[in-house]
Amino acid sequence: MSKFSINHIALSVKDVTAAVEFYQKVFQLKDIENTASDSKTRWLAFDDNIQLHLIPRPNADIKTNKAVHFAVSTDNISAFTERLDALKIDYSDWVNSPNKDYIRKDGVIQVYFQDVDGYWIEVNDFNEQ
Numbered sequence: 001m002s003k004f005s006i007n008h009i010a011l012s013v014k015d016v017t018a019a020v021e022f023y024q025k026v027f028q029l030k031d032i033e034n035t036a037s038d039s040k041t042r043w044l045a046f047d048d049n050i051q052l053h054l055i056p057r058p059n060a061d062i063k064t065n066k067a068v069h070f071a072v073s074t075d076n077i078s079a080f081t082e083r084l085d086a087l088k089i090d091y092s093d094w095v096n097s098p099n100k101d102y103i104r105k106d107g108v109i110q111v112y113f114q115d116v117d118g119y120w121i122e123v124n125d126f127n128e129q
Contacts, residue, residue: 008043008051009070013117016042016056022116023052025087027072046072062117066094069112069120077101077109077125089113 013019020042023029029044029052044052074080081101084091091113093102101111110124 010053012057012060013054019054066120071122073126
């Protein structure tokens with residue numbers, strides 16, 4: 001069987017500049033070149049080079065729920081939630097308890113929050129060993 005890995009996540013966004021600012025502010029992502037086209041789509045990269053493609057769709061009707069999300073892991077969930085607090089970004093556990101994390105049955109701590117377009121993001125402290 002072939003081996004697979006995540007290359008990128010693509011999101012339709014109403015205001016690409018606002019979305020880029022949000023993701024750079026929260027995750028300190030690197031702005032990288034869009035090598036696919038001359039469009040206004042912006043590409044950002046996480047430290048592991050997984051890319052986030054922000055595709056401008058100013059007239060899109062973006063509807064999401066918490067079950068539709070992407071997740072990233074951090075080695076310091078406490079520092080990350082302190083960062084969200086400092087940026088005045090509300091987060092919650094799975095059942096929407098404000099500014100509260102959740103500890104899964106397997107011991108992984110996770111929080112959820114939304115970006116400027118309403119997409120749900122999970123940040124957890126999963127540590128693959």
